[in-house]
Amino acid sequence: MTYQLSHYDEHILDLLPAYLNGRLDITNIERVRAHLARCEACRRELSSWQAVQGTAQAVVAFAPLPSLNIMNQVLAKIDTQEVQAQQRKRRSISRDAAHLWLVFKRQIPLIHKSIWIAAVGVNILMLALIAFSRPDVRHHLQNVETVLAFFSTVTAATGIAFIYQAEQDAGYEIILATPTSIRIIMICRMVLVIGFNLLLTAITSGIIAFTLGGNLWDFVQLWLGPMLLLASISLTVSVTLGSVFGVAASLIIEVIQAIFSSAERTAPGLQFLRMNIGQATPFTLILAFILLAFAIYYAPRQPRLSNS
Amino acid sequence: MSMQTQHIQPVADERQVIRRIAIGDRDALAELYACYQRTLFNYLLQLTPDHGLAEEILQDTLVAVWKSAQSFEGRSSVRTWLIGIARRQAHNTLRQRRLPLADETEMEGLVATDPEPEAWTLASFARDELAAAFRQLAALHREVLVLTFVQELSYQETATILEVPVGTVKSRLSNARRALRAQLDGREEANP
Numbered sequence: 080m081t082y083q084l085s086h087y088d089e090h091i092l093d094l095l096p097a098y099l100n101g102r103l104d105i106t107n108i109e110r111v112r113a114h115l116a117r118c119e120a121c122r123r124e125l126s127s128w129q130a131v132q133g134t135a136q137a138v139v140a141f142a143p144l145p146s147l148n149i150m151n152q153v154l155a156k157i158d159t160q161e162v163q164a165q166q167r168k169r170r171s172i173s174r175d176a177a178h179l180w181l182v183f184k185r186q187i188p189l190i191h192k193s194i195w196i197a198a199v200g201v202n203i204l205m206l207a208l209i210a211f212s213r214p215d216v217r218h219h220l221q222n223v224e225t226v227l228a229f230f231s232t233v234t235a236a237t238g239i240a241f242i243y244q245a246e247q248d249a250g251y252e253i254i255l256a257t258p259t260s261i262r263i264i265m266i267c268r269m270v271l272v273i274g275f276n277l278l279l280t281a282i283t284s285g286i287i288a289f290t291l292g293g294n295l296w297d298f299v300q301l302w303l304g305p306m307l308l309l310a311s312i313s314l315t316v317s318v319t320l321g322s323v324f325g326v327a328a329s330l331i332i333e334v335i336q337a338i339f340s341s342a343e344r345t346a347p348g349l350q351f352l353r354m355n356i357g358q359a360t361p362f363t364l365i366l367a368f369i370l371l372a373f374a375i376y377y378a379p380r381q382p383r384l385s386n387s
Numbered sequence: 388m389s390m391q392t393q394h395i396q397p398v399a400d401e402r403q404v405i406r407r408i409a410i411g412d413r414d415a416l417a418e419l420y421a422c423y424q425r426t427l428f429n430y431l432l433q434l435t436p437d438h439g440l441a442e443e444i445l446q447d448t449l450v451a452v453w454k455s456a457q458s459f460e461g462r463s464s465v466r467t468w469l470i471g472i473a474r475r476q477a478h479n480t481l482r483q484r485r486l487p488l489a490d491e492t493e494m495e496g497l498v499a500t501d502p503e504p505e506a507w508t509l510a511s512f513a514r515d516e517l518a519a520a521f522r523q524l525a526a527l528h529r530e531v532l533v534l535t536f537v538q539e540l541s542y543q544e545t546a547t548i549l550e551v552p553v554g555t556v557k558s559r560l561s562n563a564r565r566a567l568r569a570q571l572d573g574r575e576e577a578n579p
Binding site for chain 1: 413416417420424425428429432438441442445446447449450453454501502503507508509510512514517518520521522532533535536537539540541542557560561563564567
């Protein structure tokens with residue numbers, strides 16, 4: 080009689096612990112049972128494992144329990160760690176603020192000097208124009224308004240066009256080499272240039288309002304909306320097409336605006352043609368905000384575009 | 388196989404408890420602890436004989452559970468997840484204090500393919516003798532025996548906790564049994 084070694088005759092030693100702890104799948108359980116039925120050596124192995132199982136369970140059954148106050152200590156530890164985490168968070172927020180302030184301050188020398196000089200010069204020029212013009216022209220407030228709105232807006236828009244451009248920016252390579260986000264740098268520069276222009280034009284408006292008489296807020300309303308909108312258009316065009324296009328776009332818009340403005344004065348029926356950017360309306364401000372958001376979103380892509 | 392059904396029944400509730408812990412429910416943490424204090428503490432006592440140290444690691448384990456409950460994806464059972472966390476906490480603490488880690492003394496052998504001789508059977512020994520020998524085993528061997536025979540984990544679950552392949556779990560089990568046998572032989576020689 081020939082004896083053939085079947086599947087069930089292979090020893091199943093490595094399956095025995097899992098067979099005992101009930102974690103064997105049904106196929107293997109059948110295989111183990113079939114083998115055990117015909118193999119005495121493996122039955123002995125199983126009883127050995129049963130002894131190990133019983134020992135492990137008995138040893139653990141007599142093991143002590145942990146102290147009753149464990150949970151209180153755990154909650155105390157959690158409290159301590161949460162307080163520490165909050166302190167760390169506060170520290171990191173103040174560190175971030177300090178870093179942002181440093182980045183902001185460092186932008187002042189990095190922004191092209193001509194932007195500051197031009198803004199100051201234009202404001203002095205505006206004052207001079209108004210001061211030395213013929214008294215009848217000067218006292219015609221609409222002329223003063225036109226001068227103020229035109230010059231202040233163009234200056235701000237032109238300045239903004241140059242805050243972020245590879246060719247004009249000496250510190251550009253440094254920006255690219257530092258981990259500080261280009262967006263943050265752009266926002267800092269924008270705040271600086273627009274803030275500087277706002278401040279200067281507000282001072283100029285104050286001087287005009289004081290000398291010619293009139294409400295300061297009426298003057299401010301004339302240029303605030305156009306300045307923000309044109310600055311944002313200028314920035315958007317300059318990051319997408321280049322500074323020169325930014326300046327050109329803002330000049331074209333401003334000239335069209337001026338033409339319509341004077342046409343409107345001679346023929347009031349044309350008023351509907353005029354784009355309503357003449358004042359700080361919610362529409363103007365929202366449009367300015369959307370354009371700025373786009374420019375800031377777009378900024379980090381620009382170096383890659385210019386490198387390609 | 389009754390133990391297996393016990394494992395399966397509370398699964399839905401347990402996962403609910405973990406979700407509650409994840410959203411900051413301290414009562415849920417206390418509930419989980421009530422269910423698993425024995426499991427975790429027994430397991431930790433295999434890794435360190437120091438009762439106080441085991442309690443400290445148990446506390447750290449619960450703090451870690453509190454912090455990482457959000458990352459529990461339910462790919463393993465709650466039991467496996469908890470024991471895995473306890474093991475990592477134990478290893479961190481033991482390493483920091485320069486105490487011996489379970490892994491360091493391992494001499495992996497192959498799983499025996501032939502049954503051992505008749506005279507080697509452990510069934511003939513008395514319970515206390517076996518228990519005394521068990522307590523003398525290396526942490527590495529006590530650990531795998533407790534996971535298999537007390538926690539009744541599958542090879543795969545044990546492998547996940549120990550961060551080793553399934554084959555290593557099998558060979559470690561057979562090494563552990565051989566080590567137990569060697570302890571008993573040593574005792575017999577000492578007290579004939």
